[in-house]
Amino acid sequence: MPLGTEKGQLLIISGPSGSGKGTVTKKLIPCDNYALSVSMTTRNPRPGEVHGVDYIFCTKEHFMEIRDNDGFLEHASFSGNYYGTPISYVEQKIDEGQTVVLEIEVVGALQVKDKYPDAILVFLMPPTFDDLRRRLIERGTECEDEIERRTRRAREEMVELKKYDYLVVNDDIEQAMEDIHMVVKAEKMKPHRSQCKIEAFYGDNKNEY
Ligand code: 5GP
Numbered sequence: 001m002p003l004g005t006e007k008g009q010l011l012i013i014s015g016p017s018g019s020g021k022g023t024v025t026k027k028l029i030p031c032d033n034y035a036l037s038v039s040m041t042t043r044n045p046r047p048g049e050v051h052g053v054d055y056i057f058c059t060k061e062h063f064m065e066i067r068d069n070d071g072f073l074e075h076a077s078f079s080g081n082y083y084g085t086p087i088s089y090v091e092q093k094i095d096e097g098q099t100v101v102l103e104i105e106v107v108g109a110l111q112v113k114d115k116y117p118d119a120i121l122v123f124l125m126p127p128t129f130d131d132l133r134r135r136l137i138e139r140g141t142e143c144e145d146e147i148e149r150r151t152r153r154a155r156e157e158m159v160e161l162k163k164y165d166y167l168v169v170n171d172d173i174e175q176a177m178e179d180i181h182m183v184v185k186a187e188k189m190k191p192h193r194s195q196c197k198i199e200a201f202y203g204d205n206k207n208e209y
Pocket of ligand 1: 014015016017039040043074075076078083084085103104105106107108109
């Protein structure tokens with residue numbers, strides 16, 4: 001880590017399928033100092049998804065091997081498939097002072113919060129439950145059964161939202177992004193994340209006062 005750089009932070013974005021978290025995350029990443037963690041999954045790629053960009057797609061056996069070797073920061077199953085966050089990339093980017101974005105579901109998010117209480121947990125939610133269903137249907141990537149499964153899971157996920165640090169309503173993508181930037185900016189001002197600023201204040205006078 002370059003001298004005078006604070007350690008980075010973990011920013012977790014969760015929310016039900018159809019909350020728009022994928023779109024918001026993709027727009028956040030090109031911004032300064034954000035790095036996206038690419039998850040591993042045993043789910044089949046959807047049309048247009050690229051291996052290594054959207055996910056690292058792998059077999060169940062490979063996933064289990066990595067899990068058994070403690071290669072995941074967190075992992076969970078969702079709608080019959082496994083998903084996990086490879087630990088090495090996250091650690092490297094945190095050391096470089098970046099804000100590492102994890103777009104993950106609630107079970108995994110709460111595992112991370114247990115291990116790293118400092119992680120910032122943002123829950124993204126569409127304005128209404130009807131919006132959520134409509135978005136799921138309109139994106140056309142899931143069959144009817146899967147839409148039903150994901151809608152049921154959305155209800156379960158909503159129960160956990162009180163454990164999150166922030167709730168962002170995604171009615172408008174630009175506004176949701178601005179809200180998330182605001183959260184990150186405010187978090188960076190917390191004294192325990194501001195060691196460099198405090199050291200700069202004292203400069204050479206550290207021992208005199
Ligand atoms: P999808 O199949 O729609 O891409 O993802 C299904 C759910 O799994 C979404 O809520 C997504 O955020 C979550 N997810 C994606 N990657 C991970 C991961 O590495 N860990 C966990 N716990 N959830 C993930």
